[in-house]
Amino acid sequence: MRARRVIAAASVAALGVLSLAACGKSAPNIAAYVGDATYSVDRVDAIYADVQAKFGDAVRQEAGKAGATPSPEQLRSEVTRQDVVDLLVSLDLGKRVASAKNIQVPDEITPQQLEQNLRVPATTEYAKLWGEWIDLLQVLNQQLPPAELSDDSLMAVYDALKDTGAIQGGMSVTDVRQAFGDGGFVRSATALSAALEEEADRVDVSINPRFRAIGVPSVVSTGQSLVFYSLPYINEDGPVTDISTPEPVPSSGSPDAEGASPDAEGTAS
Template sequence: MRARRLAVAASVAVLAVSSLAACGRSAPDVAAYVGDMRYSVDRVAAIHDEAQTRYEESVRAAAKQSGAEPTPEQLRLKVEREDILNLLVGIDLGKRVVEEKQIQVKDQLTAEQLGQELGVPGTEYATLAAEWYDVYLALEAGLPGAEPTDDARETLYQALVDAGVAPAGWSVDEQRQNFAQAPFTRQVSAVSSALQDEVEKLDVTVNPRFGALAIPALLETESGFRQYNLPYVEGDSAVTDVTTPDPLPSVEPAEPTEPAGPADS
């Protein structure tokens, strides 16, 4: 897999796992519970902050070579803490599925490649980014396709619209017709169903400050791979009995410096 085409899809994370505390599944310092494991808010923030620092260093170094001064927007990493949690839980669940289904996961993208492409070399962010996309692509290739229901098709369609991949305004019939000609819809539906099955088995719950979980999925287009977020754990599956936290700092997306060279996945 060539890294540049996948760089546009980066929305990555790192695992932050510890034993489940006896206090129940509502601790405000826990971002998500997966079975008897928990992922801490602090860990999510630490991975994000490390990546943000390294990204800023990379942008400044590139700008210095041309004598330019980057704007605050250009210095901001194009990733939110919610995106990190998506990958954090996704890696956990995805690895469980590939083990259960005996699906082979190939090393298609290295952390070194992705770290350089994203301007975050040497970070856990880059390491887990590579791991997630290897797992995701293995699931797409290894699971038998599943025909989406109308509700699932609508959810997938809206995710593609939000990502700027599909035009808005398709009716249900138009969604059926267009998706019938797109084999990827069966593959991504299979991945979504498999992760949902794991959610039910493990009683996954999510801190409300992070909202719903979504799969950072990939779609190959004429201009390269595009990433879109497909929800698979809605808000009503989230942790509900938590104290109201302060809102997470918002990190607005920035236009990253365009990496050179050809690309593919």
């Protein structure tokens, strides 16, 4: 089964978590503390380096078949260290939510299913983590009661998709509501965001200032392909706007998003 057929809805929440240095959790070699778990900067670097090395090798192999020489820019994946931290933290919190609710998470999505659209070799840990995350997202989206749909949360989703090139710019709230149909995937995303925020508060989360704004990794099916992206934190009052990622850490992007045009059917299917 192709990956886009088993993704029921876009998961577009994100979690804004401030660094908690005052609590004594501020070691510079730790990227994130989630309860009693720690995620080292070394691990983040290793996952990132693995992506870059294997992506570069894959590009060289493809270019070699055509007798071409790729440029240095072509050899670099668009995955960032921030993307890695987002994935690790979100997975940890999501698993805790599922465990607390006695929700069983099936193992359905494989890295091979995501490889083409994620543009990351299936052999990387990053692709494997994404497979775990999508399995978890699907279950949580099905089990958590959907949240109310607000204009702010609706437009936050639209803006994130617009930034990837997956949907045209300049649309009004009315236009977006029409394009997104009943907005079911936005409701699910907002509910997920609230659940992760509550869990983060409960277990005590601290993020290295290098990765201060944690975005929950998100994916939407256009009907033809998958678009991967991330949003700033969303809650019932709308997206948080006063938490931003420091400039040295680039924001997440999707190399496959350009040219995609998700509509109500594609995003909410």
